[in-house]
Amino acid sequence: MVVLEAKGIKKHFGGVVALADANLICRKGKITGLLGANGSGKSTMSKIISGVYSADGGDIRFKGEQVKYRNPNEAQKNGIAMVFQNLSLVPDLTVWQNIVLGAEEKKRLFLNNEASRIISRNIIDKLLPGLDINRMIYELNPGEMQIVEIAKAVSAKPELLILDEPTAALEQAEVKSLFTYMRSLVEQGVSIIFTSHRLWEVMEICDDIVVFRNGTNAGHIDFETEEKDPEKLIRYITGGIKEIKIEKDRNTLSGNPVLQVHHLSYGGILKDISFELRKGEILGIGGLAGQGQHELMLLLAGNYPKAVCCAELNGKPINLTKPVNAIRNNILLVPGDRQLEGLFLNHPVFTNLIFPKMGLKKQPFITPRKMYKEECERTIARLSIKTDGLDIPVRTLSGGNQQKIVVGKWLPFDVNVLLLADPAKGVDIGAKQDLYAYIIEQVKKERMSVILYASDNQELIEYCDRVLIMYEGRIVSTIEENDINEDRIISASMGIGRTEGERHE
Amino acid sequence: MNALTNRNNPAVKFYLKYKRIVIAFLLIIFLFILGEVTVSNFLSLGQILLTIKLASFIALFALCQMIVISAGGSGLDLSVGYTATITAVLTASVMDGQNSHLWIAILIALGIGIAVGFANGVLTAYLKLPPLVVTLAMANILQGAINVYTAGANITGKPSPVLRIIAAKSIGIFPNILFLLILVAVIVSLILTKTKLGVILFGTGANETTAYLSGINVKLVRCVAFIISGVLASVIGLLLIGNMGMAFKDMGSNYVMPSIAAAVVGGVSLMGGDGNYVGVILGAIFLQTLTNLLVAMGWGDAGKWLGFGIVLFVLLILYVSNRRSR
Numbered sequence: 010m011v012v013l014e015a016k017g018i019k020k021h022f023g024g025v026v027a028l029a030d031a032n033l034i035c036r037k038g039k040i041t042g043l044l045g046a047n048g049s050g051k052s053t054m055s056k057i058i059s060g061v062y063s064a065d066g067g068d069i070r071f072k073g074e075q076v077k078y079r080n081p082n083e084a085q086k087n088g089i090a091m092v093f094q095n096l097s098l099v100p101d102l103t104v105w106q107n108i109v110l111g112a113e114e115k116k117r118l119f120l121n122n123e124a125s126r127i128i129s130r131n132i133i134d135k136l137l138p139g140l141d142i143n144r145m146i147y148e149l150n151p152g153e154m155q156i157v158e159i160a161k162a163v164s165a166k167p168e169l170l171i172l173d174e175p176t177a178a179l180e181q182a183e184v185k186s187l188f189t190y191m192r193s194l195v196e197q198g199v200s201i202i203f204t205s206h207r208l209w210e211v212m213e214i215c216d217d218i219v220v221f222r223n224g225t226n227a228g229h230i231d232f233e234t235e236e237k238d239p240e241k242l243i244r245y246i247t248g249g250i251k252e253i254k255i256e257k258d259r260n261t262l263s264g265n266p267v268l269q270v271h272h273l274s275y276g277g278i279l280k281d282i283s284f285e286l287r288k289g290e291i292l293g294i295g296g297l298a299g300q301g302q303h304e305l306m307l308l309l310a311g312n313y314p315k316a317v318c319c320a321e322l323n324g325k326p327i328n329l330t331k332p333v334n335a336i337r338n339n340i341l342l343v344p345g346d347r348q349l350e351g352l353f354l355n356h357p358v359f360t361n362l363i364f365p366k367m368g369l370k371k372q373p374f375i376t377p378r379k380m381y382k383e384e385c386e387r388t389i390a391r392l393s394i395k396t397d398g399l400d401i402p403v404r405t406l407s408g409g410n411q412q413k414i415v416v417g418k419w420l421p422f423d424v425n426v427l428l429l430a431d432p433a434k435g436v437d438i439g440a441k442q443d444l445y446a447y448i449i450e451q452v453k454k455e456r457m458s459v460i461l462y463a464s465d466n467q468e469l470i471e472y473c474d475r476v477l478i479m480y481e482g483r484i485v486s487t488i489e490e491n492d493i494n495e496d497r498i499i500s501a502s503m504g505i506g507r508t509e510g511e512r513h514e
Numbered sequence: 515m516n517a518l519t520n521r522n523n524p525a526v527k528f529y530l531k532y533k534r535i536v537i538a539f540l541l542i543i544f545l546f547i548l549g550e551v552t553v554s555n556f557l558s559l560g561q562i563l564l565t566i567k568l569a570s571f572i573a574l575f576a577l578c579q580m581i582v583i584s585a586g587g588s589g590l591d592l593s594v595g596y597t598a599t600i601t602a603v604l605t606a607s608v609m610d611g612q613n614s615h616l617w618i619a620i621l622i623a624l625g626i627g628i629a630v631g632f633a634n635g636v637l638t639a640y641l642k643l644p645p646l647v648v649t650l651a652m653a654n655i656l657q658g659a660i661n662v663y664t665a666g667a668n669i670t671g672k673p674s675p676v677l678r679i680i681a682a683k684s685i686g687i688f689p690n691i692l693f694l695l696i697l698v699a700v701i702v703s704l705i706l707t708k709t710k711l712g713v714i715l716f717g718t719g720a721n722e723t724t725a726y727l728s729g730i731n732v733k734l735v736r737c738v739a740f741i742i743s744g745v746l747a748s749v750i751g752l753l754l755i756g757n758m759g760m761a762f763k764d765m766g767s768n769y770v771m772p773s774i775a776a777a778v779v780g781g782v783s784l785m786g787g788d789g790n791y792v793g794v795i796l797g798a799i800f801l802q803t804l805t806n807l808l809v810a811m812g813w814g815d816a817g818k819w820l821g822f823g824i825v826l827f828v829l830l831i832l833y834v835s836n837r838r839s840r
Contacts, residue, residue, distance in 0.1 A: 310727060333729035342727060350727055353720040355788065364717050367710045368729030375709050418728070 010037040012072060012200045013058065013089075013169055019066035020053055020224075027053040029224040030067075035169060035200045040191060042215035043204040046246055046499065048464075050224040051204050055171045058202070059091035060084035071169070090167035092159050092175055100147040105129035107146055108161045132160045136190050137183065151178040159187070163194070170194065171202045176210055177299075188214050206297045208503050212237045220245035243503075247495045264288030267458045268322055268340070268426050270309075275316040278304045280482040286426060289456035291448075293473030293493075295466060296502045301482040302462040303345050306430040309460070310342035311335035322425065333368050341419040343412075345430035345462075351415035354404040358396050358414060359385055361403050365418050388417040393443050409440025416444060424451070429461045433468060445472060466498045478502055534781025534833075538796040541779075545803045553810040560687065561806075567689040569802035571757070573795045574695070574750045575773035576780065577702065578743035580794050582645070583777060585739035586719030586786025587638070592649040594747035594773060596656035597630045598766035601751030603660055606671035606761040616674040623748040630656070631744020635737030657767070664763045677756025691757070695795065702791045715739065720787025771819075772801055775826050783833070801825070 013035040020028040028050045035041045045051045056062045058069060060078030069076055071087065078084040081091065098107045105126050114124035129142050137156045146154060155178045162170060172191075176184050191201055191214060205211050211218060217231040220242065228245030230238075264287040273282040279301045286292050294302050308316050311332040318329050328334050335342070344350035353361055362385045366372050385399055392413045396406055403414060412432060419427070427448070433441040449472065451457040463469050469476050470493050478486040478501040486501035529536055549556030575594050582589040604626070605619035630652060637648045673681075683690050706712035718725045718735045726732050747766075755761050780797030782789035801822060808817035 307727075312727065331729075331731075332727050333731070336729040344727060349721070350723045353717055353724060353787065356716065356720055360713055360717065364713060364725070365728040367714050367717070368731075372710055374711075376713065378708070 011035070012037045014070045015054070015058060015067065016069075017067035018054065018057060018064050018069070020050075020057060020062060020064050026224055028057075028064075031221060031224060032226055033058075033202075033219055035202060036216075037200055038195050038198050039216040040195060040201045040203055040214055042211040042218040043202055043221065044208075044211060044218055044242065044246060045221035045227070046466075049221040049227075049246075051221050052173060053224075054221070055091060055173050055202060055204065058084075058169075059089055059171055061091075085165050085167070088166075088168035089171070090162040090165050090169070091171035091173065092155075092162045093173060098146045098154060098157060098161075101145065103143050103145055104133065104140065104149075104157050104160075105142040107157055108132065108142075108164050110161070112165065128164060129160065132163055133157075135193065136160055137186060152180055152183050155179060156183065156187070167199065169200045169202070173204050174206065175203075176205055176207065184210065206503055208239050208242060212239065212242075218242065222246065222248055243496060243500055247499050264290060264456065264458075266324075268309075268320065271319045271321075273305075273308065273316065273318045273320070275304060275308055275313050275318075278482050279308065279316070282482075282484055284477060284484060284487075286458050286460060288458055289452055290474045291452060291459045291461055291472050293469040293476035294460060294462040294479060295469050295476050295498050296479040296485075298464055300479040302479050303430055304482075305479070306342060306345070306428045306460070306462055309335070309340060309426075309428055310344075311340075336365065336368065336422075339423055339425035340428065341422055341424055341426070342428040343415050343419070343430060343432055345434065347408075347412050347415045351418075352403050352411060355402050357400045358389075358394075358403055358406075359399040361414050362388060362399075362417055366421070384421055388420045391420065392417050392447055407437070407440075409436045409443075412436050413440060413444060416447070424455075424457050427451075427457060427459045429459060429463075431462055431464050434464060448472075466495055469498060470494060532790070532793070535790060535793040535796060538779055538781065538793055538800055542796060542800045542803055545800065545807055549803070549807045549810065553807070556807070556810065563687060563689065563692070565802050565806055566692055566695075566799060568806075569795075569798040570689075570691045570695045571750065571754065571769060572772045572776050572801060573798035574698070574753070575747065575769045576776035576794045576798055577698070577791060578746050578750075579773050579777040580780075580782050580789045580791060581715070581746075582739050582743045583782050583784060584715055584719045584786055584789045585736045586722055587645065587736055588784075589638070589645050589719075589736065589739065589786065590649060590774065591634065591740065591743045591747075592646070592770055593630060593634065593652040593656060594743065594750075595766035595768065595770040596653045596660070597627065597744055597747040598751030598754055598769070599761075599763065600656050600660050601626050601748045602755040602761040602765055603663060603669055603763065605752065606669055606673070606755060609671060609674045609677075611672035611674065613674045613676050616676055619674070619752060620749075623752050624745060627745030627748030628741055629744070630748070631741035632737070634744065635740035638740065639733040639736035653767075653770070660763050669761050669763075672760060673752070673756040677752055678759065679756075681753040681756035682759065691753070694753075699791055699795060706789075706791070716787050716789075718787075719785075772798070772822060775822050776801055778826060778829055778833075784830075 011034055013033070015031070015033040018028050018031045031050060031054055033043070033054060043051045043054065053062065057064045060081045060083055063077065063079070071089065076087065078087070099110065102110070108129040109125040114121040114128065126142060133140050133142055136159060137153065140153055140156065146157065149157070155175060159172070159175060175187065179187065195201060203211065203215060216233060217229065219226065220228040222245070227248065230241065266285040267288050268286040270285070271283050274280055282305065294305065296302060307313065308318065309329060311329045311334050314330045320327055320329055322338050322340070327338050348354060353364070359382070363381050382399065389396065394410050394413045394417065396410060403411060406414070416432070432444055448459060452459060461468070461473060473493060474490050476488040476493050476498065477484045478488065478498065480502065488497050488501065546557050555561070578591055578594045582591045601623045605622050608622065609615050609619045634649055634652055637643045638645045679690060680694060681691055706715070714730055714735060718730060718732050722732045751766060754765055758765060776797035777794050778784065778797070779800055780790070780794035782794060804821045804825065805818045808821050
């Protein structure tokens with residue numbers, strides 16, 4: 010029996026199409042897996058069903074009736090609950106207070122805390138028996154928080170439960186007990202939509218799987234009738250495109266190591282990372298979103314003083330505990346969030362471009378304005394930045410030109426290692442080409458070394474000489490030049506690449 | 515119409531760049547005209563010069579605020595008036611009306627300023643305590659110290675004649691403090707626009723993450739901003755005793771709120787990263803003119819504070835809505 014049917018759903022954000030024409034069907038008492046690469050629209054779909062976003066087109070039928078929720082509360086009252094990736098718990102309340110928050114048990118005018126505790130304990134006992142419901146949320150680890158989040162959603166007794174990557178923060182054992190609980194919910198007639206990037210999880214728990222690609226349905230596998238075939242799933246996710254081999258007309262791999270990193274760790278985010286970057290090489294960093302790639306780039310730029318990092322630049326040990334150390338060694342970062350990390354939006358183009366010089370000791374006290382102006386003009390010409398002079402605020406520039414300013418800041422430096430954190434994100438195609446054209450030329454002519462993290466695999470395929478795949482803070486796979494293709498990157502990204510990779514090699 | 519909307523028109527360009535200064539200037543003119551209409555003899559050269567003289571201390575204290583606010587991190591220095599007072603109180607007997615001991619007074623002033631500023635800076639920048647609370651506590655500690663000191667013995671001594679000349683005397687009709695203020699304004703403006711200090715200060719205030727990733731020691735910059743504020747406040751204390759001819763225990767505290775108000779009226783963004791000292795001076799003159807007007811209309815001290823409060827509210831609302839509309 011069909012509980013939910015979403016048909017022809019369309020949604021765009023600004024000029025970006027998140028869902029072009031997507032369909033999803035959930036049956037009563039079944040677990041439907043929702044799969045897709047980053048940006049394929051699966052999160053958007055979940056959020057439309059649960060009332061976070063409203064669709065631009067298409068219709069949703071829940072229990073046979075056409076519905077259009079204006080907010081998640083309305084959806085919850087109707088029996089659709091969603092567990093979000095970013096946690097929405099109140100840190101200073103206890104576990105049970107969070108679970109019943111907004112739906113507390115009452116005895117006439119007063120709260121009935123005893124009843125609330127019993128309800129919470131019943132759910133938690135099934136999900137994670139060891140967890141004390143009187144503990145404060147801020148005392149919990151991320152996995153326990155995720156469990157409480159799920160308990161909170163379940164306490165509303167939904168008929169349809171949407172779990173958006175619930176296992177990302179969980180340990181293996183917690184995943185097992187979550188799966189057991191999901192099965193018991195399903196036996197009670199609850200339907201579940203489950204998204205995860207880990208293929209084996211999806212194959213273990215789901216009754217059927219819907220794959221999204223570029224905002225539309227790319228495939229559907231019903232495990233009741235079809236066999237569990239990971240290769241087929243990957244083909245659906247990537248589209249099975251035979252990649253066009255791009256001639257990388259560069260004499261790579263011959264260079265000496267420029268940067269060597271040994272056993273780098275940071276908190277629980279980066280774990281035991283070692284690699285080397287050769288001269289004149291573009292080293293790609295790939296993987297699913299949020300596996301520590303941004304943190305790795307920030308760490309190499311000296312942003313985390315407490316990180317454990319043993320690194321050598323051209324054979325000499327360097328200390329990456331402060332950004333200024335990295336800059337003095339000409340390890341230069343183009344950060345992932347240009348507005349928050351790379352620019353002074355209200356300040357003029359001129360100050361933005363000259364700012365990195367200010368931290369250098371050799372910078373003269375009085376700013377040599379004329380000299381810097383000429384330098385800025387050269388940068389603007391070199392990167393074809395479209396701006397109405399040097400004195401207008403950077404915020405008035407387009408996204409692509411803003412990104413060029415962030416790169417342009419480093420042009421006067423004698424780059425040893427350029428760290429690019431997703432430089433083409435939110436950048437129009439023209440600016441993207443200008444940026445990469447500049448980088449490729451610097452690599453070719455000046456033998457500049459680049460570490461490029463790109464969320465778009467196509468960029469890794471097109472520009473990189475080697476690609477490291479990160480998963481949960483580790484480098485799980487290294488793809489050499491001749492092997493770089495969409496299938497290899499995707500399968501390595503999803504955590505099944507390791508075994509597969511070993512089989513190939 | 516076309517000329518007014520054209521961004522390349524020099525007048526329009528000037529207005530867009532110095533919008534808040536222009537607004538502050540127009541407000542002052544408006545107040546003088548209002549004063550001339552409602553109270554006779556309000557608009558005269560003598561009156562204007564007197565206003566500027568009285569405003570100059572607000573403007574000097576507002577420089578402390580501007581530097582701390584510009585460095586970002588919701589910076590604010592509520593201890594400036596008390597730092598000035600304690601310096602004045604402690605140096606009065608040292609100077610004892612003689613020039614010969616002025617250098618000791620200056621050393622004491624520097625010592626107090628650095629100590630207070632360093633404490634404020636370390637507590638806010640390195641220990642990440644809110645500047646509002648830290649500097650308020652500092653203000654209370656200093657006031658307590660002043661009270662203890664003045665309770666034990668009467669404050670004796672007079673400022674050195676040099677300080678009297680700078681802060682209280684005039685050349686013809688022009689008060690000397692006006693020349694000092696102009697000199698300070700020129701130096702500050704040059705430092706903020708032509709040297710790397712200005713670029714670093716405003717950059718740190720505008721976006722600390724960007725500044726940090728560009729190799730700037732953000733905590734140090736903010737700590738130094740507080741030290742500069744402390745030293746300036748302490749030196750202003752010397753000028754204050756020079757102006758008044760003696761030291762007393764509440765001499766600086768009344769300047770704290772007006773100094774913040776002047777910075778806001780003068781267009782210093784409370785978010786940090788933006789500010790112009792000429793605007794701040796105009797802000798101080800505006801507030802002084804407002805005080806004069808309210809006093810002339812018979813509203814007295816209550817009216818002055820009421821006026822300050824209302825002006826602050828109105829301008830903050832205007833600036834915030836301006837930022838939202840972007």
